[in-house]
Amino acid sequence: MKQRRKISIIAAACLVVSLAASALVLHQIDQLRPQATRQEVLYLNSPTVLKRLSLGYNGLLADIYWTRAVQYFGFRHHNHADSYNLLAPLLEIAAHLDPHLVVAYHFGASFLAPAPPNGAGQPAEAIRLMEYGIQNNPTEWRLYYDLGFVYYMNLKDYPKAADAFARGAKVPDAHPFLRLLAAQMAEHAGEFETARMMWRATYENNRDELIRENAVEHLRALRVDEDVTHLQQAVTRFGERTGRLPTSMGELTAAEGLPPVPADPDGHPYRMTGEGRIELRVPDDFPFATRGLPPGYTPQPKFHSNSQ
Amino acid sequence: MNSRIVHIATNTFREAVRDRVLYNLIAFALLLSGAAVLVGQISIEIEKLVVINLGLTAVSLFGIVIAIFIGIGLVSKEIEKRTLYTVLSRPVRRWEFIVGKFFGLAGTLVVNTFFMAIGVFAALLYVSHHLVKSDALILVALYFIILEFVIICSLALLFSSFSSPLLSAVFAFSLFVIGSFAEDLRGFAAMAHGFTRWVATGAAYLVPNFSALNVVSSIAHGEPVTAALILHNTLYALFYAAMALSGAVLIFEHRNLK
Amino acid sequence: MSAIEILGLEKVYKVGFWTKRPKRALSPLHLAVEEGEIFGFLGPNGAGKTTTLKLLMGLVFPSAGSARILGREWTDPEVKAQIGFLPEQPYFYDHLTAHELLNYYAQLSAVPAKERSRRVQATLQRVGLPDVQGVQLRKFSKGMLQRVGIAQAILHEPKLVFFDEPMSGLDPIGRREVRNLMEQLKQEGKTVFFSTHILSDAEALCDRVAIIHKGELRGVGAVEELTSSVQGKVEVIWQGTQIPASLKALGAECHVTGDTVRAIIDERQQDAVIDALRRERLRLVALTPLRTSLEAYFVEKLRRAETTAGSTV
Numbered sequence: 001m002k003q004r005r006k007i008s009i010i011a012a013a014c015l016v017v018s019l020a021a022s023a024l025v026l027h028q029i030d031q032l033r034p035q036a037t038r039q040e041v042l043y044l045n046s047p048t049v050l051k052r053l054s055l056g057y058n059g060l061l062a063d064i065y066w067t068r069a070v071q072y073f074g075f076r077h078h079n080h081a082d083s084y085n086l087l088a089p090l091l092e093i094a095a096h097l098d099p100h101l102v103v104a105y106h107f108g109a110s111f112l113a114p115a116p117p118n119g120a121g122q123p124a125e126a127i128r129l130m131e132y133g134i135q136n137n138p139t140e141w142r143l144y145y146d147l148g149f150v151y152y153m154n155l156k157d158y159p160k161a162a163d164a165f166a167r168g169a170k171v172p173d174a175h176p177f178l179r180l181l182a183a184q185m186a187e188h189a190g191e192f193e194t195a196r197m198m199w200r201a202t203y204e205n206n207r208d209e210l211i212r213e214n215a216v217e218h219l220r221a222l223r224v225d226e227d228v229t230h231l232q233q234a235v236t237r238f239g240e241r242t243g244r245l246p247t248s249m250g251e252l253t254a255a256e257g258l259p260p261v262p263a264d265p266d267g268h269p270y271r272m273t274g275e276g277r278i279e280l281r282v283p284d285d286f287p288f289a290t291r292g293l294p295p296g297y298t299p300q301p302k303f304h305s306n307s308q
Numbered sequence: 309m310n311s312r313i314v315h316i317a318t319n320t321f322r323e324a325v326r327d328r329v330l331y332n333l334i335a336f337a338l339l340l341s342g343a344a345v346l347v348g349q350i351s352i353e354i355e356k357l358v359v360i361n362l363g364l365t366a367v368s369l370f371g372i373v374i375a376i377f378i379g380i381g382l383v384s385k386e387i388e389k390r391t392l393y394t395v396l397s398r399p400v401r402r403w404e405f406i407v408g409k410f411f412g413l414a415g416t417l418v419v420n421t422f423f424m425a426i427g428v429f430a431a432l433l434y435v436s437h438h439l440v441k442s443d444a445l446i447l448v449a450l451y452f453i454i455l456e457f458v459i460i461c462s463l464a465l466l467f468s469s470f471s472s473p474l475l476s477a478v479f480a481f482s483l484f485v486i487g488s489f490a491e492d493l494r495g496f497a498a499m500a501h502g503f504t505r506w507v508a509t510g511a512a513y514l515v516p517n518f519s520a521l522n523v524v525s526s527i528a529h530g531e532p533v534t535a536a537l538i539l540h541n542t543l544y545a546l547f548y549a550a551m552a553l554s555g556a557v558l559i560f561e562h563r564n565l566k
Numbered sequence: 567m568s569a570i571e572i573l574g575l576e577k578v579y580k581v582g583f584w585t586k587r588p589k590r591a592l593s594p595l596h597l598a599v600e601e602g603e604i605f606g607f608l609g610p611n612g613a614g615k616t617t618t619l620k621l622l623m624g625l626v627f628p629s630a631g632s633a634r635i636l637g638r639e640w641t642d643p644e645v646k647a648q649i650g651f652l653p654e655q656p657y658f659y660d661h662l663t664a665h666e667l668l669n670y671y672a673q674l675s676a677v678p679a680k681e682r683s684r685r686v687q688a689t690l691q692r693v694g695l696p697d698v699q700g701v702q703l704r705k706f707s708k709g710m711l712q713r714v715g716i717a718q719a720i721l722h723e724p725k726l727v728f729f730d731e732p733m734s735g736l737d738p739i740g741r742r743e744v745r746n747l748m749e750q751l752k753q754e755g756k757t758v759f760f761s762t763h764i765l766s767d768a769e770a771l772c773d774r775v776a777i778i779h780k781g782e783l784r785g786v787g788a789v790e791e792l793t794s795s796v797q798g799k800v801e802v803i804w805q806g807t808q809i810p811a812s813l814k815a816l817g818a819e820c821h822v823t824g825d826t827v828r829a830i831i832d833e834r835q836q837d838a839v840i841d842a843l844r845r846e847r848l849r850l851v852a853l854t855p856l857r858t859s860l861e862a863y864f865v866e867k868l869r870r871a872e873t874t875a876g877s878t879v
Contacts, residue, residue, distance in 0.1 A: 003641060007403050008561050015554035022547035023513045029520045029540045030494070064492045071495040209499075315673040319659075326661030326702075389657045394718055397623050397651035397728075398674045399643045565625040 144168025320412025
């Protein structure tokens, strides 16, 4: 009996120690080969072959490739990558294995088209993926939205965007705002309000963390762009009226009847340079802002906290 | 104490080698290597690639099957058929039995791999007529495959210590499949939230990590394997096997052998 | 020192899938076996004989109680070096030969390397398997496997041997050989503890027996005592078909078979009957004290247990 207890205790201790040790080593291994499964795509990237190899478990394999796509993007984005060559193949494989994996199309819409480092910079691939998705899911109105989104945001092709939204609006149970967007494209394509509508729609219609964070950043940037535009217009008006530049933000806001301390969405007041330029205090907090930046400055992309 | 483990291991090896199942599977694997040669001839320029891919995959898969078949036989069948009673009526401790069986089985698989590897190299020589330095990578892949076997053997023993032969085989094979997707499981765990995340992370670390040990596709393309990875994989396999064996010993110590 | 001292060993199994009901395989057992004797452990199938043996071998863990074997705790691994065990219907590694198997067992029992092959050969000879070189065990018949089983149990010259149904699978000649073997072991000073449900074997071999039924000990004692003429009856056989009137008066049971008469009389009437037969000039063929057979004792014990026992748990 005593023997048995002694052996049991030793075995139990050994079990716990080796469990902990193996988990630790495994963690290390993950650091050593972070992208390994994703690299496999380089060697095996024919969807048809994969479909056969999956022995009928297409759905599962599609989910696996989808997971890999997200991990791939998140990891590289976190490590300041400037290319995402494998994103398109990974998403395409996932979509081919399971054409109804709608979230893959949403992800492609957000991250395939934009230029690096925020995306793969492959708008044509994105369009192709969207069309494939629409072909296989003709009643999924969100995919028409995604298609229009890519045309609008990345290709600035407003007529095609309008066309996509219009197609989507015809789908039964489509969200009414699609029709609205189609109309907006015609006249108000370049306006802040339109862009704001789109990003808000993207935010609300998606549950994926990365997509939503991306949308939020764009909304913040829009706010900044809008604010800076209005403030800059105020500076111009001030100049036309008084023939000089305002000496301070306070003078400007008092003269133009604006709220006293205009601030960015983080609460930091905008500054005005000696040459009358309105600028952000911390440009890097707004990676997608196009206005309010010092001359020739591009903000560093902001990296998401929960990606690997 | 040590000599008993050696004797049990040797006896296990002998019994395993005499079991004709082993020969059939080896023959099959060799056949597959031969088939790889033929397939390679159909697709020009990638014969070598096909031979390495197919050959190594065959070694790995058939080895896993052998490991599970014979591994299960070790304790489960011994209990069912009561060969164990006469062993344990001797001055053999239960834990020595488990450890001895493990070494016997692992040894069998190493020898087995050796023979199958000869088949792969033979096929490779046939298609490329000479070996280049990068072919040494195949040895690394084979070493990793042996590490996979070590893990699977320990799991087979773990399940055998409490489960019937059939169930043990099912569990072991399932863990092999899941383990091959272990990295994806961890990726899924990272994306999940709340309770699912805890469960998935726990599972992801408990499941044997075969994805890191599977370097077949990359070495087929001549990609090198870092020494750090070799070291870490070795440590991982050893710790994991130790864990599974400790579990097996723990369970077996308390098991009533009906 | 007793060879075996069983001190209240008990085993209760929990049976069932969802709700575990207790099933008593062995009630607390108290038993002692002396060195140098052949001890029979008798009982019908499912009585608890194999459970007891497995408990003693450490294959199964007791719910309560303990045992001492050769003066040590039964869980002491060193004890195992001095005992041998033959399980019921043994089965061995299919692909080994008898020599390899026994050699393996010899290694595990720490028989010195130099001695091993000699011992293996000698033991195989002793159990009646002299010519099985190179034959794999899967080709052995049941009887041959039984002999191999016996061989592995005595190979390392243990002081105490446990046999579970040693005669099973053997033809009458084989059974006689095993009986002889057990006698030899006794003569060598070894203790033999064997379980069986074949009473005639026990009667022939054992010094003492214990009877177990439904997990409970029903009786222990020397075979002599148990089968001694408790009833005090005597059997008388004489030539002829006549039954003297005086015998009838004594109330004896008489049966005529062929040309002899057989009568069962009371022991105390023995002399009166002999006188009666002499007076009538009847030829006495045989006069035998009637012994209760072990079987009768056995059946009676079991039957009594049935009637007194209430529930079976």
